[in-house]
Amino acid sequence: MLSRRKRIGVAGVAVLMTAVTGCAGWGGGVGGGGADSINVLMVNNPQMVDLQKLTADNFTKQTGIKVNFTVLPENDVRDKISQEFSSQAGQYDVASVSNFEIPIYARSKWIAPLSDYIAKDPSFDQSDILKPMTLSMTGTDGKIYGEPFYGESSFLMYRKDILAAKGITMPAKPTWQEVADIAAKVDHAQPGMRGICLRGQPGWGQLFAPLTTVVNTFGGTWFTKDWQPQVNSPAFTEATKFYVDLVRAHGEAGAPQAGFTECLNNTIQSNVAMWYDATSAAGSLEAPNSPVKGKMGYAPAPVMKTDSSGWLYAWAWGIQQASTKKDNAWKFISWASGKDYENLVGQKVGWSNVPAGKRASTYQNPEYLKSAAAFAEPTRSAIEHADPNNPGTQPRPAPGIQFVDIPEFPDLGTQVSQDVSSAIAGKTSVDDALKQGQKLAGDVAERYRSRQAKK
Structure with a gap:
């Protein structure tokens, strides 16, 4: 899983991100921590880089919530997320986690359940999330603990x-x-x-x-x-x-x-x-x-x-149980994994860059299907038939x-x-x-x- 999700050219992105994340501002460390801000720790995959570039002019402009990103290569971010969640340090509110970590973190009570937020946010439309994705992020207690950003089979x-x-x-x-x-x-x-x-x-x-x-x-x-x-x-x-x-x-x-x-x-x-x-x-x-x-x-x-x-794999969002800003954290997740965000990426970045593989509606979007006609249906079918x-x-x-x-x-x-x-x-x-x-x-x-x- 280490590199299979990365598009051509990601090596250059990784080098850039490694350099940039050492600087305050664009990718550098946890920021201010005011009431209307959240700290997000995530992998430096290309889809996340797109997200980071779109956040201030869209999510923050709409909600007033500033997002302080820490962006790291995959091996590094996995180590840091594991340390952060296991210690419940509370430094980060949201992290990019996969369907491998989510059930483990849920059993350990390191990650916050999202079911109540989902119930209060009908516009998110959980029923539109492909069923195997929802299943892979559901704990043994029946609660959902993560939302996919993009997925694959x-x-x-x-x-x-x-x-x-x-x-x-x-x-x-x-x-x-x-x-x-x-x-x-x-x-x-x-x-x-x-x-x-x-x-x-x-x-x-x-x-x-x-x-x-x-x-x-x-x-x-x-x-x-x-x-x-x-x-x-x-x-x-x-x-x-x-x-x-x-x-x-x-x-x-x-x-x-x-x-x-x-x-x-x-x-x-x-x-x-x-x-x-x-x-x-x-x-x-x-x-x-x-x-x-x-x-x-x-x-x-x-x-x-x-x-x-x-197989079934997804980069997803999870909220640290120790976070004191869970409401704002959910607002970010709802936006980043929502239908409107996919349309935003299509319009601002390009339809081939849409973080797909998670929503049924993606595979009914004529604009997306124009760029993904050859593989959209086989991809959707593969994910929907996966049974974790x-x-x-x-x-x-x-x-x-x-x-x-x-x-x-x-x-x-x-x-x-x-x-x-x-x-x-x-x-x-x-x-x-x-x-x-x-x-x-x-x-x-x-x-x-x-x-x-x-x-």
Whole structure:
């Protein structure tokens, strides 16, 4: 997840933001803290940069509420948000959090419930928020704890012209075996072109974002409902071997180091004929200056034993429980995640920059659809079919599709991914990688079983 949501050119933005955030004013630290101000801590993704530029002349002008932004790169902002919310320091009123953190923070009572504000603000129109997004930000108490700013699922992107030249028709709902067969047929269709790009770069949000969806649809899971580790189970092993074998046989050059950005570049440069990854990538593929604009087709995430397989991710807004300015914080969230804000971005920045993937109405907006015609409906469908509570073939102990929503998963997933990436590089076997992964998962599972036994 680290970089898959960023558009082309974000590296330059990150450099700029890193420099700017050291200065007071545009992005520099918490400001005055008066009664009519709030402090917002957020990631420096391009959509947030647009938001920051639009806030003073629109939100502040309308409400009189000044917003003091602190903007940081993703890894840095995650660390700072974790420290801020866990300590309940109250320095920041609002933070950009994802559907990974929100349920964890809700259980710890670090984040404020929003349900009462939603009920009193009918213009926000919670029913317009795509159901899986609402579900992923709802606590076990039934209350909503976050509102999405933009979201994504995953799907299969492919070169229509390359498949057509080979006489291949992409199935409306492809299976992974069908995708593997197509990858073999289009491999080397053009000089230097490989059949498919799949992430091989270590990381819980890199390699294991797509791979865990493959595990799910093959019938596997990280843990059973009663916290039994399943990392070296037959289904998990079959899925991982399939993934590793596919990328080794027909995948991109340098696969063990390839993450979202590398696969995006490979697709744009016609180095691969297919790519399974985030729906948010389509905006870059269909950008006006993209060499593959108009050449791409979009199919649902491949399946095996499940009806759907796309992941679910969102950058969202949450209010720190310790905030003393929750009313003003909600006003900001209602504006930033509202329908009018999307129209504002379309008019002031450009419709291709709209923070989409969260509202049904976005996919009925003719102006947005003009710029996103190729991928809007596949994206909406992928998100609406994502089920964070039931992503596989058996009950789970925690929600999450491409992750397990527990604090220990980033470390667990990253450690196991390092060995799987080594298997892609041919330095170890999948069996050995997952045998070690099972031990690590067993340590995590034991802690949860012990906690349950004490209740």
